[in-house]
Amino acid sequence: MGRPRGFDEATVIRSAAELFSTRSYDGISMDDLVTHLGVHRNSLYKTFGSKRGLYQAALRWSLEHHIAPLIDRVAGAGDLAQALHVAVGEPAEEAGLNLLLMAVVERAPVDREVADQLAPVLAAFDQAARTAAGQHSPAGQHPPGEQHSPAENARQDEDDVAFALTATILGLRLRARAGTSGTNVDQAGAALAHRLTRHP
Amino acid sequence: MGRPRGFDEATVIRSAAELFSTRSYDGISMDDLVTHLGVHRNSLYKTFGSKRGLYQAALRWSLEHHIAPLIDRVAGAGDLAQALHVAVGEPAEEAGLNLLLMAVVERAPVDREVADQLAPVLAAFDQAARTAAGQHSPAGQHPPGEQHSPAENARQDEDDVAFALTATILGLRLRARAGTSGTNVDQAGAALAHRLTRHP
DNA sequence: GCAGTTTAGGAATGAACAGTCAAGAACGTT
DNA sequence: AACGTTCTTGACTGTTCATTCCTAAACTGC
Numbered sequence: 001m002g003r004p005r006g007f008d009e010a011t012v013i014r015s016a017a018e019l020f021s022t023r024s025y026d027g028i029s030m031d032d033l034v035t036h037l038g039v040h041r042n043s044l045y046k047t048f049g050s051k052r053g054l055y056q057a058a059l060r061w062s063l064e065h066h067i068a069p070l071i072d073r074v075a076g077a078g079d080l081a082q083a084l085h086v087a088v089g090e091p092a093e094e095a096g097l098n099l100l101l102m103a104v105v106e107r108a109p110v111d112r113e114v115a116d117q118l119a120p121v122l123a124a125f126d127q128a129a130r131t132a133a134g135q136h137s138p139a140g141q142h143p144p145g146e147q148h149s150p151a152e153n154a155r156q157d158e159d160d161v162a163f164a165l166t167a168t169i170l171g172l173r174l175r176a177r178a179g180t181s182g183t184n185v186d187q188a189g190a191a192l193a194h195r196l197t198r199h200p
Numbered sequence: 201m202g203r204p205r206g207f208d209e210a211t212v213i214r215s216a217a218e219l220f221s222t223r224s225y226d227g228i229s230m231d232d233l234v235t236h237l238g239v240h241r242n243s244l245y246k247t248f249g250s251k252r253g254l255y256q257a258a259l260r261w262s263l264e265h266h267i268a269p270l271i272d273r274v275a276g277a278g279d280l281a282q283a284l285h286v287a288v289g290e291p292a293e294e295a296g297l298n299l300l301l302m303a304v305v306e307r308a309p310v311d312r313e314v315a316d317q318l319a320p321v322l323a324a325f326d327q328a329a330r331t332a333a334g335q336h337s338p339a340g341q342h343p344p345g346e347q348h349s350p351a352e353n354a355r356q357d358e359d360d361v362a363f364a365l366t367a368t369i370l371g372l373r374l375r376a377r378a379g380t381s382g383t384n385v386d387q388a389g390a391a392l393a394h395r396l397t398r399h400p
Numbered sequence: 401g402c403a404g405t406t407t408a409g410g411a412a413t414g415a416a417c418a419g420t421c422a423a424g425a426a427c428g429t430t
Numbered sequence: 431a432a433c434g435t436t437c438t439t440g441a442c443t444g445t446t447c448a449t450t451c452c453t454a455a456a457c458t459g460c
Binding site for chain 1: 434435436437438439440
């Protein structure tokens, strides 16, 4: 009952995510959003409560619909080269990764809820990178013990490499954003993957 | 002649760089700067012209006094592990790299002068990473020819790996900034370097 | 100690900002 | 067709923003 909405909420969220992926949170005004989304201020406030609410909805949507599938594809990639390719080479995921990048760099440090939302995503990325890098040891957190058995060291090493690989993926997207052509970024990822998998 | 300054310009620039490294450009107001720097608004405007002028001075200073020496140390590192360690493991350079990170992610896309200033710095980083990764081929741009001789391919590959390594350095700093729980960044860099140098 | 020059300080300006209000329009229900 | 409900709309509010004005202060040279 009541007047029907003149806009599709999912579409608005997707457009907002796109806009938020291009500039900093404080660099985007509500007027910018109103213009870019083609939806009236009050409709946005009614639906999302505040600018922050809209941002959070956009981030959540992007993490769920862009990043999570991307993580799955990274985890399912046959080898590391393919994993890096799907992570940075696909232009379709640009907006999603750019928003993640912005969120990590400039939102997380000043918004705890954002930080708390991103932490598990980065962890999942690590896990996927670890899977793609070579299925040597099973998933899992580190057990509490302080002993350094060879098996534990190996597992820790896998974690560390995966952590660095996620960093590389984000760094490569950062550089693509900074002006380097996508082709070169993809090529750089391939070159690094090749070096890392030379010695299986 | 005239009344002497009540502040040291270099100190102010350094403090501004520190502050700009913590939040986005638009997330920092002139009031924030006035408070953090302990210098009156008018003195800042008299000296730097505008908020953007102050930012540019801070960025230039940081690139010159933090990033350039860091690049030199990366280039001079004995091996890749050491290069990554000096790049991400030294807490003294945190502010410099964080500012670089913020500049690349959120300033460069909306401020061409910043973008133009960062491009050669990233290129220098690539060159240093290439040097640290192994002194196989001399420095230099690619010659114009389109042939793909083995030597050229090797050189291109070195460039690509170096590009990816710079991305990794920035990515690792990004993750350090994001509050890495568990795995530490330095250790991750070391693990990746170890994998990359296993096969010389 | 006065003239000239440069900085400091506080107050002001207008624009842009996030968020709100009240009136009306489009529906389902009765 | 009258009603309650939900959405739309444009104007509005108070705040914060970057930037500027003006006067007083601190110095140098005469």
